[in-house]
Amino acid sequence: MRVRVTTAVLTAIAIAAGVHLAPASASASESAAEPAEFTVDTTADAVDADPSDGRCRTASGACSLRAAVMAANSLPGSTITLPPGHYRLTIPPDPELIVGDNPDPTTGDLNVDAPTTITGSGARTTVIDANLLDRVFRLRADTRMSDVTITGGRAVQRELPFTDTGGGGIANAHRLTLRRVAVTGNSAGYGGGIFNVPDSHLDLVDSTVSRNAAGEAGGIRFDDTGTVTNSTITDNRVTDPGDRPGSLGGYGGGIDIRGRGTVEILNSTIARNSSSDGGGGINIAPAYLDSLPAPLPDLIDLPLGRMTLRNSVIAGNTVDGAAANCKRAFATIDSLGHNIDTDGSCRLTAAGDLPSRDPLLGPLADNGGPTDTSALLPGSPALDAAADCPATDQRGITRPQGAACDIGAYEHRP
Numbered sequence: 001m002r003v004r005v006t007t008a009v010l011t012a013i014a015i016a017a018g019v020h021l022a023p024a025s026a027s028a029s030e031s032a033a034e035p036a037e038f039t040v041d042t043t044a045d046a047v048d049a050d051p052s053d054g055r056c057r058t059a060s061g062a063c064s065l066r067a068a069v070m071a072a073n074s075l076p077g078s079t080i081t082l083p084p085g086h087y088r089l090t091i092p093p094d095p096e097l098i099v100g101d102n103p104d105p106t107t108g109d110l111n112v113d114a115p116t117t118i119t120g121s122g123a124r125t126t127v128i129d130a131n132l133l134d135r136v137f138r139l140r141a142d143t144r145m146s147d148v149t150i151t152g153g154r155a156v157q158r159e160l161p162f163t164d165t166g167g168g169g170i171a172n173a174h175r176l177t178l179r180r181v182a183v184t185g186n187s188a189g190y191g192g193g194i195f196n197v198p199d200s201h202l203d204l205v206d207s208t209v210s211r212n213a214a215g216e217a218g219g220i221r222f223d224d225t226g227t228v229t230n231s232t233i234t235d236n237r238v239t240d241p242g243d244r245p246g247s248l249g250g251y252g253g254g255i256d257i258r259g260r261g262t263v264e265i266l267n268s269t270i271a272r273n274s275s276s277d278g279g280g281g282i283n284i285a286p287a288y289l290d291s292l293p294a295p296l297p298d299l300i301d302l303p304l305g306r307m308t309l310r311n312s313v314i315a316g317n318t319v320d321g322a323a324a325n326c327k328r329a330f331a332t333i334d335s336l337g338h339n340i341d342t343d344g345s346c347r348l349t350a351a352g353d354l355p356s357r358d359p360l361l362g363p364l365a366d367n368g369g370p371t372d373t374s375a376l377l378p379g380s381p382a383l384d385a386a387a388d389c390p391a392t393d394q395r396g397i398t399r400p401q402g403a404a405c406d407i408g409a410y411e412h413r414p
Contacts, residue, residue, distance in 0.1 A: 262306045
């Protein structure tokens with residue numbers, strides 16, 4: 001069977017999901033301005049007095065986070081440094097200031113439109129909070145973000161011809177790297193924590209995505225490629241999905257994969273997520289296959305999506321309260337070995353895999369390190385059971401601590 005899924009189809013998917021694509025931002029080579037380094041010196045939410053002058057400066061003379069983002073948009077490649085603090089957004093979105101697909105940078109979420117690096121002082125001390133007014137970030141250019149917590153985001157439908165419901169914490173339309181970041185307590189129609197639209201890529205490293213909620217994709221939605229390394233995705237949930245287009249194959253409580261690119265999971269822990277249908281932990285299925293023209297046998301070239309698992313724990317995820325770690329439809333979940341799946345639904349058959357085994361995980365907690373993790377308890381079959389691991393675990397602890405490294409994001413220290 002063959003299907004030809006084009007960029008146009010994927011773009012239609014993104015629009016239907018409520019996350020709009022935009023032309024790529026001007027690169028540094030296209031701009032005469034040099035990148036700048038901005039250090040935020042206030043937690044107040046205020047706009048930049050003149051975004052085109054290359055300075056981060058509000059009307060009061062301070063450098064706010066919003067002003068720094070606005071200034072960086074005119075200086076591709078700039079860096080924003082955030083000292084410890086609770087950076088709460090307080091300017092609600094104004095639909096009247098949105099022109100077509102162009103978001104308004106002065107209200108609502110923070111709009112990154114040029115390549116930017118955002119560096120906090122640690123996820124436990126640097127908090128970016130959307131205050132339930134809007135999502136936290138809309139990214140339309142390559143972005144690197146580290147050592148922050150992203151919380152309080154809520155993507156809701158506006159009274160406009162366009163919906164705006166994807167990505168409660170982050171709506172990503174380009175290449176995004178998150179390192180030592182916590183994405184927690186956000187909500188959306190699609191992608192409660194993070195929504196990655198077609199032609200985007202996410203690298204999630206040493207990070208935690210937890211306690212987010214959505215109608216589809218409670219934690220992270222991938223509509224293209226991505227990697228999850230040394231990270232914990234836990235306690236996310238799908239709630240009240242309703243009748244959503246493209247719901248073939250169910251909904252993913254932790255991770256929902258809808259694109260044709262490969263998503264790679266390495267030494268990560270996906271646990272205690274929940275959904276109303278599909279895979280409580282991982283759901284992988286093509287978007288909107290049920291709306292493609294018939295006859296399907298002449299259109300489908302299987303598989304339409306692929307995820308790889310290595311050295312990872314998939315445990316305690318549920319659908320309507322019943323065990324359901326993984327579900328796939330017209331897609332593949334390939335084990336590269338040394339994974340644990342508590343209910344056998346991920347169909348692990350590679351060397352070192354431990355299907356239908358309990359990894360003995362502790363709750364999400366501060367076990368040291370920059371972000372919360374789920375510890376491996378004594379006697380866990382994950383101990384010393386992995387191979388070819390990263391040099392450290394999610395907390396920065398050297399691997400291995402025993403005869404071999406441990407499965408999952410957490411390395412147990414005797």
